[in-house]
Amino acid sequence: MPTVVSQETLTAFTPVILQQMPDPFAAASIEEPTLEPTGTHAEHEISRFLALSADIRGCAILEADRVLACSGDPLRWQAAAEALLAAADRATGDQAAHAHVATEDGEAYAMRHGDRAMVAVTDRFTLASLVLADMRATLRALSRVPAREPIATVA
Amino acid sequence: MQKPHRLVLDRVSGYADEAGAYLRRRRLTRKPFARVYAPGGEGVLHPPETESGRALFLAAAGVVDAARD
Numbered sequence: 001m002p003t004v005v006s007q008e009t010l011t012a013f014t015p016v017i018l019q020q021m022p023d024p025f026a027a028a029s030i031e032e033p034t035l036e037p038t039g040t041h042a043e044h045e046i047s048r049f050l051a052l053s054a055d056i057r058g059c060a061i062l063e064a065d066r067v068l069a070c071s072g073d074p075l076r077w078q079a080a081a082e083a084l085l086a087a088a089d090r091a092t093g094d095q096a097a098h099a100h101v102a103t104e105d106g107e108a109y110a111m112r113h114g115d116r117a118m119v120a121v122t123d124r125f126t127l128a129s130l131v132l133a134d135m136r137a138t139l140r141a142l143s144r145v146p147a148r149e150p151i152a153t154v155a
Numbered sequence: 156m157q158k159p160h161r162l163v164l165d166r167v168s169g170y171a172d173e174a175g176a177y178l179r180r181r182r183l184t185r186k187p188f189a190r191v192y193a194p195g196g197e198g199v200l201h202p203p204e205t206e207s208g209r210a211l212f213l214a215a216a217g218v219v220d221a222a223r224d
Contacts (some may be wrong), residue, residue: 036195057222058221060220071222073221078216080214080218080220081218083214084211084215086214087211088191088211090210091191091201091207091208091211092191092199094193094200096196097192097193098192100190101188101215102185102189102215103215103219104187104188105219109159110218110219120218121218121221135166
């Protein structure tokens with residue numbers, strides 16, 4: 001008897017469980033869902049860099065002393081990143097290629113590539129060579145595309 | 156700092172033990188530092204006692220704060 005009841009329940013409720021239901025929240029927020037990427041190339045590279053490691057707390061990419069993209073407040077990032085790059089330049093006496101400052105609260109990295117610069121913050125004890133290699137790869141990838149322009153939609 | 160031993164160990168897990176011990180030593184003994192690299196690849200250490208080192212640490216603290224937002 002219990003087995004029969006179970007099978008009857010299966011027949012009666014399975015179609016209801018598997019039924020496609022409309023999502024009222026999704027319909028209210030966006031009329032037509034899309035999977036196409038949005039944002040500029042710089043924002044895309046920032047997202048990709050942040051996704052590389054859980055140890056990365058934040059980063060910013062600058063071009064001609066202006067923030068192209070960052071992971072937080074652009075005004076705060078711009079002032080902080082400029083200060084770090086300027087301090088590195090003063091320490092070198094010329095334009096510094098890259099800098100690594102390890103503090104008790106975290107590790108700060110700065111790197112220049114052409115007319116662009118990138119600043120990143122990670123947790124303590126990250127492998128500096130890996131972080132710097134990822135930053136260099138990000139800046140190189142960005143140099144091959146128009147950083148300020150939106151990503152072209154895929155046909 | 157003593158680096159992990161580069162020799163053949165009798166157990167595979169011995170390598171993991173060596174690496175773990177090295178990371179623990181690194182965490183305990185590592186002190187804050189600031190290193191700046193010139194375009195030629197030459198790196199110069201700037202101790203926090205120096206003026207340039209102090210400026211670098213202050214600037215780095217600002218960047219770390221910006222990343223908190």
